Amino acid sequence: MNASAAALALALLVAFGLFGRQAWRLYRRVREGKPTSRFDDLPSRARAEAVVVVGQSKLLQRLGPGLMHAVIFWGFIVLFPTIVIAMIGAVDPHATLPWLGAQGWYALLVDVFAVGVLAGVVAAYAIRLGQRPKRFAGSHLAEANLILAWIGGIVISLLLWHSSQIALGLNDYPREWAPVSNLISGALHGDWVAVLERAAVWVHVLLILGFLVYLPYSKHLHILVAAINVFFTRTRRRGRLEPIDFEQPEADVRFGAATPRDLTWKQLLDTMSCTECGRCQDVCPAYNTGKELSPKLLIMALRDQVRAESTAALVRRRPRVQSVGQAAGGPHRLGGWPRRARTAAGRAAARCAVLGWLRAGV
Numbered sequence: 062m063n064a065s066a067a068a069l070a071l072a073l074l075v076a077f078g079l080f081g082r083q084a085w086r087l088y089r090r091v092r093e094g095k096p097t098s099r100f101d102d103l104p105s106r107a108r109a110e111a112v113v114v115v116g117q118s119k120l121l122q123r124l125g126p127g128l129m130h131a132v133i134f135w136g137f138i139v140l141f142p143t144i145v146i147a148m149i150g151a152v153d154p155h156a157t158l159p160w161l162g163a164q165g166w167y168a169l170l171v172d173v174f175a176v177g178v179l180a181g182v183v184a185a186y187a188i189r190l191g192q193r194p195k196r197f198a199g200s201h202l203a204e205a206n207l208i209l210a211w212i213g214g215i216v217i218s219l220l221l222w223h224s225s226q227i228a229l230g231l232n233d234y235p236r237e238w239a240p241v242s243n244l245i246s247g248a249l250h251g252d253w254v255a256v257l258e259r260a261a262v263w264v265h266v267l268l269i270l271g272f273l274v275y276l277p278y279s280k281h282l283h284i285l286v287a288a289i290n291v292f293f294t295r296t297r298r299r300g301r302l303e304p305i306d307f308e309q310p311e312a313d314v315r316f317g318a319a320t321p322r323d324l325t326w327k328q329l330l331d332t333m334s335c336t337e338c339g340r341c342q343d344v345c346p347a348y349n350t351g352k353e354l355s356p357k358l359l360i361m362a363l364r365d366q367v368r369a370e371s372t373a374a375l376v377r378r379r380p381r382v383q384s385v386g387q388a389a390g391g392p393h394r395l396g397g398w399p400r401r402a403r404t405a406a407g408r409a410a411a412r413c414a415v416l417g418w419l420r421a422g423v
């Protein structure tokens with residue numbers, strides 16, 4: 062085994078070890094939820110996966126942000142094999158994935174979608190930093206910006222690697238099929254291009270492995286969980302209440318939700334799938350009339366409590382924090398809340414809404 066192969070093996074071991082550890086923890090958290098049946102009606106579940114996840118149907122209801130998100134997501138699917146290709150290339154610059162690594166049409170797709178993802182990242186920044194929609198109030202904006210920069214770094218390092226490969230004649234695909242990389246390669250001359258080729262492929266691989274590790278520990282867990290959550294969506298008619306199990310021993314019967322373990326495993330998964338997009342907050346009649354409840358902050362607060370592995374009560378007897386409105390300086394204030402205010406707002410929202418659940422006995 063050469064030094065590059067040993068370094069890659071070590072990086073993979075560390076990355077998958079850290080990822081697996083947190084993924085297992087989260088899986089255990091979800092399994093602690095109450096049972097609910099979500100393995101029936103497989104054709105409807107497969108259809109939801111195709112339409113909502115692959116087709117991005119819900120996000121495309123808002124054309125601008127939807128298209129931006131869809132291009133990044135589709136780019137992720139198309140570029141997925143380049144992860145394996147890059148790992149092979151990191152070990153041996155003269156090797157590639159059999160068949161696919163030498164296909165011109167795939168090189169073209171990679172170039173097109175790499176540029177598309179970069180455009181999507183720029184559009185996302187323009188929306189977040191330029192437009193600053195109200196629906197992002199209370200979301201983890203700094204972390205979302207970091208993730209966008211990370212995605213941008215992954216795609217830029219991929220394009221730089223392909224360009225330097227072409228400049229060095231290491232490409233297995235016809236260079237004309239990769240117009241963007243070919244164009245950049247025209248500007249690369251000299252001995253340093255060989256260094257750039259090694260640096261770009263390793264930066265690319267390490268950024269991907271770092272991203273894999275970071276996601277399950279971050280607030281943007283939805284990137285990993287959302288597709289799974291869509292599969293377990295409710296396929297029955299909406300609004301139907303779950304039947305009460307009268308066979309259960311009376312001591313085990315609990316109404317409402319006082320701790321995360323009073324939620325079903327699907328409800329726990331729902332909290333981890335929140336993208337913090339704020340669309341629910343945008344259309345919430347209570348929030349829009351200046352009331353304390355923000356459905357987004359409720360879900361975010363629940364997610365934080367579930368992730369903290371806490372069995373503490375979701376509802377405290379005496380409120381210790383200020384209301385959403387007080388904490389945020391009014392529910393319509395634009396994004397960029399201070400961390401302390403966001404935490405307080407989230408707790409207040411959780412308390413407010415969970416009290417509602419309890420009163421309703423849902």
Ligand code: SF4
Binds near residue numbers: 334336339342357
């Ligand atoms: S719960 Fe609200 S903020 Fe979270 S993903 Fe759903 S609509 Fe967006």
